[in-house]
Amino acid sequence: METTRDRIIRAASRLLIESGRDAVTIRSVSAAAGVQTPVIYRLFDDKTALLEAVAGFGMREYLADKDALGETADPVADLARAWDLHVRFGLARPDFYLIAFSPAPADHQPDSTVRQEAVTGLRRMVERIAAAGRLRTSVERATHLVHAGGVGVVVSQLALPPHERDAGVSATAWNAVRREIVLHDHPPTATEASDLVKSHAGALRQALAGAGALSRAETELLTEWLIRISDHHA
Incomplete structure (x- = not known):
C-alpha cells in the first residue's frame, strides 16, 4: 500500500522528470501529491532531503537493472556491462543521477544509502576479478578508479x-580504466598464477632492504617466508 x-x-519524481530540478519546490510537490506543505516538512525537513529521497527512488531502477545483469564466468566482461549500464542510466536520467552523485555541501551530509549500495555492488564485482587472479591493483584502488571514471564520463557528457x-x-574511458586494473585478458592458468605470485614475492623481498617499517626480527621472518614462496617449485 x-x-x-x-x-x-x-x-516529486514526476516533476523532476517533466520539468527539471528547479520545478521541484515544496509548494509544487504538495500540490502534485495532494498534501499540505507541513506534511512534507514533517517527513523530509527541507527540499534538499526531499530531493535526496527522490534521487534514491530513481536510483532504485538503476540498481534493479544492475542486479538483473547477473554474473557470468568472466568477471571483467560483467564489469564492462555494468559500466555501460551506469553510463546509459546517467544519460537517460540526468536529474536523478546528478542529485545522487553530486558532492554534498559541507554543512549537509546526504542520505547516501542508495549511492553507497551502488559502490558496494561495484566493489563486489571488482573482488570477483581479484578472486580470478586478474586484478592488477588493490580492490580499493580499482573500485575508486572505476567509480571515478564512470561518474566522470556521465557528468562530462551531461555538461x-x-x-x-x-x-x-x-x-575510450572504460578501456583506459580497464588497462589500469586488469592484469590478464583471460583467467590465468595455474602455472601463470604461480609464476605471478613468485615474481611478486621476489620483488617484495628486494624492496624490504630499504623499508624501515618493520623491526629486524620482523624483516628476517618475512624475508624467510618470501624466499620460500619465490623459490617454491609447483
Missing part, C-alpha cells in the same frame, strides 16, 4: 548539449 511519503516522492556528446567517450 502506498504511503503518504511514497506519494510525495512519486509526485554538453545532446548533439555535441561523443558516444565513443565511454568506451
Whole structure:
C-alpha cells in the first residue's frame, strides 16, 4: 500500500522528470501529491532531503537493472556491462543521477544509502576479478578508479548539449580504466598464477632492504617466508 511519503516522492519524481530540478519546490510537490506543505516538512525537513529521497527512488531502477545483469564466468566482461549500464542510466536520467552523485555541501551530509549500495555492488564485482587472479591493483584502488571514471564520463557528457556528446567517450574511458586494473585478458592458468605470485614475492623481498617499517626480527621472518614462496617449485 502506498504511503503518504511514497506519494510525495512519486509526485516529486514526476516533476523532476517533466520539468527539471528547479520545478521541484515544496509548494509544487504538495500540490502534485495532494498534501499540505507541513506534511512534507514533517517527513523530509527541507527540499534538499526531499530531493535526496527522490534521487534514491530513481536510483532504485538503476540498481534493479544492475542486479538483473547477473554474473557470468568472466568477471571483467560483467564489469564492462555494468559500466555501460551506469553510463546509459546517467544519460537517460540526468536529474536523478546528478542529485545522487553530486558532492554534498559541507554543512549537509546526504542520505547516501542508495549511492553507497551502488559502490558496494561495484566493489563486489571488482573482488570477483581479484578472486580470478586478474586484478592488477588493490580492490580499493580499482573500485575508486572505476567509480571515478564512470561518474566522470556521465557528468562530462551531461555538461554538453545532446548533439555535441561523443558516444565513443565511454568506451575510450572504460578501456583506459580497464588497462589500469586488469592484469590478464583471460583467467590465468595455474602455472601463470604461480609464476605471478613468485615474481611478486621476489620483488617484495628486494624492496624490504630499504623499508624501515618493520623491526629486524620482523624483516628476517618475512624475508624467510618470501624466499620460500619465490623459490617454491609447483
